Amino acid sequence: MDHRHLVEEKLSSEELVKGHFLHAFRDTVKLPDGGTATREYIVHPGAVMIVPLLEDAGGGIRVVLERQFRYPVGQVMVEFPAGKLDSGEDLQLCAQRELLEETGFTASEWARAGVLHPVVSYSTEFIDIWFARGLTSGERQLDQGEFLDVFTASPTELLQWCRDGTITDGKTLTAALWLQNVLSGAWVLNWHPAAVPVRAG
Known part of the structure; x- marks a missing residue:
């Protein structure tokens, strides 16, 4: 057009x-x-968001979420892990880094879902959406001055919180839409192994 x-x-x-x-x-x-x-x-330099899928003991799926105080709105928000891109950083490597730093998890498989523009009226910001599975837990590596809780929820709980206003974060609402369609089979993801950072020398 x-x-x-x-x-x-x-x-x-x-x-x-x-x-x-x-x-x-x-x-x-x-x-x-x-x-x-x-x-x-x-x-804005751009950011990534990760939807981490964790298998529970019964073979079901749980998602990894965070609670974090967001100063501009003065509230503790429920969100998926996310973070901004460093200059020149690869999108998948950024997603892998943010997942590890904020949650302590690494993932063996990754899939890029798409991109969202959260505030098109006054910002250049984009958020690249990634799914991660095959999670292994480890130690978090939070930035200085960063405070957040990590927890898990079922997809049903997540959607209920989106409906009742517990979750109002725009990127997390978008991720819930993606998750719902992926789990139903309506939207298909292209999974591939974790990327390996290129090391100098």
């Missing part, structure tokens, strides 16, 4: 704030009808 009649053209750009990892701008744009407007937005 031809979408050129919807596209805005950047005319100028002004830096507003440069923080530790967020970068804010105000641009002047040319609108499709020839008028002009301003657009304020945040440049």
Whole structure:
């Protein structure tokens, strides 16, 4: 489809704030009808989210989740493990790193589900969605100043929490949709082994 009649053209750009990892701008744009407007937005490095699948003793599936206080909203949120990309970092290696650091788990198999854009009106942020299975537990490697609880839940519990408002985090709601469709067989994942980091020297 031809979408050129919807596209805005950047005319100028002004830096507003440069923080530790967020970068804010105000641009002047040319609108499709020839008028002009301003657009304020945040440049974000991108992130990954992991849906870790853990087999229970009865052969059923449980998912690994986290509870973490999120300062901007002033609440403890239930979320899937996630974290931002380092500069130049491979997406799967980032997912493997974040899963280990936050939960202590490593996974023998991985599958990329897709990508989501959580706040398209004011941020460039994207979140790459990964599934992980064949989990082995180990020691967490939390960042300095990072505090979170790790726990497991059944897919039924997860969906109930999405419905009743216990979970309001957008990326986790999206992951629950993916999980529901994967477990039903409606959406198929392409599983492959864990990636091995390339070591210098």
